[in-house]
Amino acid sequence: MPVEITYLGRNCFRLKGRDGTVITDPCPPDSGFVIGKQTANIVTVSRRDDPGYSYTEAISGDHMVLDAPGEYDIGGILVTGIATKRSDGARNIVFICEIDGIRIGHLGLPGTIAFEELKDVDVLLLPVGGGNSLTPNQAADTMTRIEARIAIPMNYKVGGETLDLGPLESFLKETGSKAEPQPRLNVSRSGLPSDLTVMLLEPKLVN
Numbered sequence: 001m002p003v004e005i006t007y008l009g010r011n012c013f014r015l016k017g018r019d020g021t022v023i024t025d026p027c028p029p030d031s032g033f034v035i036g037k038q039t040a041n042i043v044t045v046s047r048r049d050d051p052g053y054s055y056t057e058a059i060s061g062d063h064m065v066l067d068a069p070g071e072y073d074i075g076g077i078l079v080t081g082i083a084t085k086r087s088d089g090a091r092n093i094v095f096i097c098e099i100d101g102i103r104i105g106h107l108g109l110p111g112t113i114a115f116e117e118l119k120d121v122d123v124l125l126l127p128v129g130g131g132n133s134l135t136p137n138q139a140a141d142t143m144t145r146i147e148a149r150i151a152i153p154m155n156y157k158v159g160g161e162t163l164d165l166g167p168l169e170s171f172l173k174e175t176g177s178k179a180e181p182q183p184r185l186n187v188s189r190s191g192l193p194s195d196l197t198v199m200l201l202e203p204k205l206v207n
Helices: 136-146 168-175
Strands: 003-009 012-017 020-024 042-044 064-066 070-074 077-085 091-099 102-106 123-127 150-154 185-187
Touching (some): 012 091, 020 077, 042 091, 150 185
Parallel strands (some): 020 042
Antiparallel strands (some): 003 185, 012 020, 091 102
8 A cells, every 4th residue: 555645734744544543743723834633643743842833732532742863663653763962952753664665754844864874765745945944055065965866946935935935946946857746646555666756746736
C-alpha cells in the first residue's frame, strides 16, 4: 500500500499509511489555511513554543503528540526526532517518519541541519519561503545535500498565509524546477523516482 501525503498548509502534512496516520506541525485557523478536524495516531510538533506550528487542538481521537527528540515506535510507525538549534536560540525538532518502508523527513523550521542523520530519507518536506526559516537558496542547497528522491516545499507565501514569507516561485527558480501542483501524492518503494524530483502539493486554503 502506498503512503498518501496530503499538504494541509504551512508546515502541516497528513502522512497516511497502512499502519496509521501522522500529522505534522498543525497550523491554527488564523494561519490562512483550513486543516479541518483531523484524526491521527501521531502528531509531530517541531516548534512547541510557536503557536503557528503547534495547534494540536485540531487533531481529534486517541493520538500521541511528539515534540521532543528521541526514537519512537507507535503502532508500527517508526519516528526519530532530532533536535537542532536555531540562530535565535530556539529548539527545532527534525522528524523522520518511517511508514510502510518509506522514510519521510520533515525539517520543521531549522537553523542548522544534521545532514548525516537525513542521508537515507526518501521524501523530504522542507521550508522554502525564508522569513522564519530557510531562504530559497538555503533550501535548494539543503535539498541537494540530503539527496532524497522526492522534495516537497512547505512554509511559503500562498493564499491568505498570514506570515511574512516569500513565494514558492523563488525556490522553483533557484532549483530550476517546474511541477504542476497535485491534491495528494501516493508514494511506494517501487514508485520512487531514480533522481531527486521536486513535487508540489496543493494546500487547503481558506476560500
